[in-house]
Amino acid sequence: MxxxxxxxxxxxxxxxxxxxxxxxxxxxxxxxxxxxxxxxxxxxxxxxxxxxxxxxxxxxxxxxxxxxxxxxxxxxxxxxxxxxxxxxxxxxxxxxxxxxxxxxxxxxxxxxxxxxxxxxKQQSSNIQIGKTIIDTKSYEVQIGESSMLLPLKEFELLSFLSTYPRQTFSRTQLIDSVWGRDFDGDERTVDVHIKRLRERFKNLRPGFEILTVRGVGYKLEEKE
Structure with missing residues (x-):
């Protein structure tokens, strides 16, 4: 924490x-x-x-x-x-x-x-959460022997949540932090990207889970 x-x-x-x-x-x-x-x-x-x-x-x-x-x-x-x-x-x-x-x-x-x-970002190019290593320079996500390249906004959203595990963010906070305050879309964009991330990792046992905090937003937690 x-x-x-x-x-x-x-x-x-x-x-x-x-x-x-x-x-x-x-x-x-x-x-x-x-x-x-x-x-x-x-x-x-x-x-x-x-x-x-x-x-x-x-x-x-x-x-x-x-x-x-x-x-x-x-x-x-x-x-x-x-x-x-x-x-x-x-x-x-x-x-x-x-x-x-x-x-x-x-x-x-x-x-x-x-x-x-x-x-x-100044201190390290890698973020490790659970069994997953996120390389913020190469934009590569590695889980054990497997690796993948995510679409940019999915990667940035995952990186942001992984930087602050167990911390809850509202959809507005996530839009401001990942898409920027000038973003013209709505909060559903966050829901869509969270759904895509969950789908990508559901069978890989990455050692983390993205949780919905009812009435607030989302948080990422390590998981055995």
Missing amino acids: ISVLIVDDDPAVRRLVSIHLNEAGFQTFQAENGQEALNLLQIKKCDAAIVDVMMPQMDGFELTKAIRRDYDLPIILLTAKSALSDKESGFRSGTDDYLVKPFEPQELIFRLNALLRRYN
Whole structure:
């Protein structure tokens, strides 16, 4: 499970962000200040950090610099200010993205998923889920001794779901992440591609299953 560190001196904000991330399938750790965050990073494996700018003692800019010195993980800064100078300070400190309060939790999740996907691609060209290896450079899917080449959007959809196992995505989230926000089609496109993927893998025992989450969307889980 992907772990996210939430750093904010406001417990209400920490709780709100944590609730939405937990519902989206993330594990979360919380810290109320910069030093507590650095202490947590020494004992907990975190895949990303969401950091408030305005904190006492060590602000978000300084914390971002400190994280960057020792860790390679995506960072999103949260701030009540939208001035260009503040954004410049944020990016100079090493943040990957910047979100102004108040914000929509779904937008935070979209941005977080985009950053995690980018970091994952930088680190490795292979995604392994169950008995299946997905090569994001050659677009080849290998299951044991067998291999196949999927149509592009089916491959991208499988790669995206495999990158975040056990995490539930709505059809809208999948369209935004795989087809892009400018896509002119409707949500049925996702259903069609999920059906095709299930058909392709149903007799191959790939070690995963794409599940329908009633009223929400889809998720991929490893399967014995």
